[in-house]
Amino acid sequence: MKDNSRRGFMGKAFGGVAAVGxxxxxxxxxxxxxxxxSVKAAGFTTLDMSGYKENELVTExxxxxxxxxxxxxxxxxxxxxxxxxxxxxxxxxxxxxxTLGLCTHLGCIPSYEKDxxxxxxxxxxxxxxxxxxxxxxxxPRALDIPPFTIKxxxxxxxxxxxxxxxxxxxxxxx
Amino acid sequence: xxHFTKATSIKDWLDQRLAIVKVEKVLASEYWIPKNINFLWAxxxxxxxxxxxxxxxxxxxxxxxxxxxxxxxxxxxxxxxxEVGYGWLWRHVHGVAASVVFLIIYIHMFTGIYYGSYKKxxxxxxxxxxxxxxxxxxxxxxxxxxxxxxxSYWAGMVITNLFAGGSLHADGLVEWxxxxxxxxxxxxxxxxxxxxxxxxxxxIGLIGLHFGxxxxxxxxxxxxxxxDFDEESxxxxxxxKAGSKVIRFANDFMAKDMMVVGFYLVxxxxxxxxxxxxxxxxVNFDPADGLKTPAHIYPEWYFLWSYxxxxxxxxxxxxxxxxxxxxxxxxxxxxxxxxxxxxxSRRGLFKYWFWAMLIxxxxxxxxxxxxxEGAFSTIGLVAALVFIGLWIALPIITYxxxxx
Numbered sequence: 001m002k003d004n005s006r007r008g009f010m011g012k013a014f015g016g017v018a019a020v021g022x023x024x025x026x027x028x029x030x031x032x033x034x035x036x037x038s039v040k041a042a043g044f045t046t047l048d049m050s051g052y053k054e055n056e057l058v059t060e061x062x063x064x065x066x067x068x069x070x071x072x073x074x075x076x077x078x079x080x081x082x083x084x085x086x087x088x089x090x091x092x093x094x095x096x097x098x099t100l101g102l103c104t105h106l107g108c109i110p111s112y113e114k115d116x117x118x119x120x121x122x123x124x125x126x127x128x129x130x131x132x133x134x135x136x137x138x139x140p141r142a143l144d145i146p147p148f149t150i151k152x153x154x155x156x157x158x159x160x161x162x163x164x165x166x167x168x169x170x171x172x173x174x
Numbered sequence: 175x176x177h178f179t180k181a182t183s184i185k186d187w188l189d190q191r192l193a194i195v196k197v198e199k200v201l202a203s204e205y206w207i208p209k210n211i212n213f214l215w216a217x218x219x220x221x222x223x224x225x226x227x228x229x230x231x232x233x234x235x236x237x238x239x240x241x242x243x244x245x246x247x248x249x250x251x252x253x254x255x256x257e258v259g260y261g262w263l264w265r266h267v268h269g270v271a272a273s274v275v276f277l278i279i280y281i282h283m284f285t286g287i288y289y290g291s292y293k294k295x296x297x298x299x300x301x302x303x304x305x306x307x308x309x310x311x312x313x314x315x316x317x318x319x320x321x322x323x324x325x326s327y328w329a330g331m332v333i334t335n336l337f338a339g340g341s342l343h344a345d346g347l348v349e350w351x352x353x354x355x356x357x358x359x360x361x362x363x364x365x366x367x368x369x370x371x372x373x374x375x376x377x378i379g380l381i382g383l384h385f386g387x388x389x390x391x392x393x394x395x396x397x398x399x400x401x402d403f404d405e406e407s408x409x410x411x412x413x414x415k416a417g418s419k420v421i422r423f424a425n426d427f428m429a430k431d432m433m434v435v436g437f438y439l440v441x442x443x444x445x446x447x448x449x450x451x452x453x454x455x456x457v458n459f460d461p462a463d464g465l466k467t468p469a470h471i472y473p474e475w476y477f478l479w480s481y482x483x484x485x486x487x488x489x490x491x492x493x494x495x496x497x498x499x500x501x502x503x504x505x506x507x508x509x510x511x512x513x514x515x516x517x518x519s520r521r522g523l524f525k526y527w528f529w530a531m532l533i534x535x536x537x538x539x540x541x542x543x544x545x546x547e548g549a550f551s552t553i554g555l556v557a558a559l560v561f562i563g564l565w566i567a568l569p570i571i572t573y574x575x576x577x578x
Contacts, residue, residue, distance in 0.1 A: 064356035
């Protein structure tokens with residue numbers, strides 16, 4: 001009996017220390033899979049907004065993901081209703097659509113239909129209007145707007161500015 | 175101390191140290207297989223042979239493959255395919271086997287469902303088999319990433335996005351799995367590790383469990399008859415080979431098994447040499463491009479049925495339906511409430527359930543490859559609903575099944 005309890009103690013002592021070690025190593029394993037600092041540091045893109053042409057979709061790149069930039073024509077803005085206007089991003093005099101170019105359903109890249117002024121995702125048939133609001137499911141929400149801040153005539157993606165915070169607060173983007 | 179005597183032969187020398195005579199009996203000559211089975215019982219051996227071919231061809235591919243986003247595509251499509259002597263052979267064997275292994279797994283599964291081989295003590299065979307199916311699916315998916323073509327990249331993007339859990343928006347989890355904001359170097363290297371080390375280790379362990387799970391209940395037979403293996407094997411060893419209901423695993427049963435394997439290998443190498451194209455998606459011969467989605471993203475044929483269950487619904491419902499489809503087969507032994515372990519043909523409504531499930535999965539598979547438009551969308555939706563409905567109906571129809 002005495003012998004047994006000593007063996008039991010050895011087992012429990014070993015088990016206890018090993019359990020702490022196991023949890024600690026799980027933490028290390030989790031951290032090993034995190035994005036590297038170099039990956040995170042490369043997460044900013046600055047766009048010069050003066051070069052874009054009206055109604056011509058340009059795909060930029062931010063964090064390896066496509067970013068849609070579309071300069072609106074004045075007719076496009078005139079045709080927008082109140083649910084669409086808050087999604088406009090204004091830099092200087094001009095107005096733009098700036099969104100992630102990834103379908104919010106499962107991340108395919110939608111294509112811009114210039115004539116219909118809408119976006120179509122070929123993967124599962126979802127469509128979006130000119131400001132990125134969903135017009136046909138399955139996408140669960142409008143095209144996401146990346147974190148941005150306006151600096152003069154440039155847009156810095158990856159940095160949170162007041163205009164972006166305002167949009168986020170109003171639930172226009174995730 | 176154990177007592178060793180001067181060995182009379184090499185076999186005796188080994189037997190004293192490793193008990194090889196006993197091991198041979200346990201694993202082969204006195205491992206008993208029922209006589210009353212058919213060629214469908216050879217699928218297990220076919221799977222073993224196919225897995226061995228995957229390992230061997232994989233070893234040779236591994237010697238030239240470069241898990242680097244800038245080099246991976248060319249290391250497969252140029253180095254292995256054009257420079258390495260017989261590199262094309264390893265790649266085509268690997269690609270064809272990866273596809274065909276699922277065909278055999280599905281036949282193996284549906285054979286088990288038809289003959290009730292997941293009941294009366296055989297539950298762990300079924301469960302370990304379904305764990306193997308999950309492990310093989312992970313292996314297939316991680317392997318599909320490695321050539322780093324357009325389909326690799328975009329399948330990687332779409333499948334890792336599933337882990338965001340729809341409205342849960344667990345984007346942090348997705349970035350953690352990728353090690354980046356999008357599939358990139360960290361993603362490729364970790365999936366390479368999974369494909370060549372961790373998942374194969376899991377598969378080998380699970381194969382051990384799968385075989386171990388067979389030992390006590392033994393292999394089922396065509397009539398679901400409960401055989402007294404001790405009694406029948408005594409009869410066999412006493413010389414009444416004709417009267418006994420069982421035969422030795424080796425070499426007796428193996429001889430028949432290997433004949434089926436022989437037919438299979440003719441078919442397999444016909445595919446490898448003359449018809450490998452089905453396992454090589456043309457879209458994946460374009461290098462990965464994060465700024466260009468292929469017009470249609472679809473998985474390999476063996477994932478189409480579960481993909482089609484995901485597709486017709488809105489994101490959250492789709493994800494739930496998909497998770498349901500992925501997990502539900504594991505619970506088959508417990509959802510089938512009938513005690514009858516006999517072929518489906520003698521099981522009343524279950525007979526119709528079996529064929530409805532098989533046809534529904536073929537329908538889902540055929541719809542999954544087509545663009546999600548018009549009538550295809552509708553057929554896909556109906557087939558997805560039928561799939562879910564059949565699983566809900568299973569406990570009810572089997573509960574009321576008459577005892578045979």
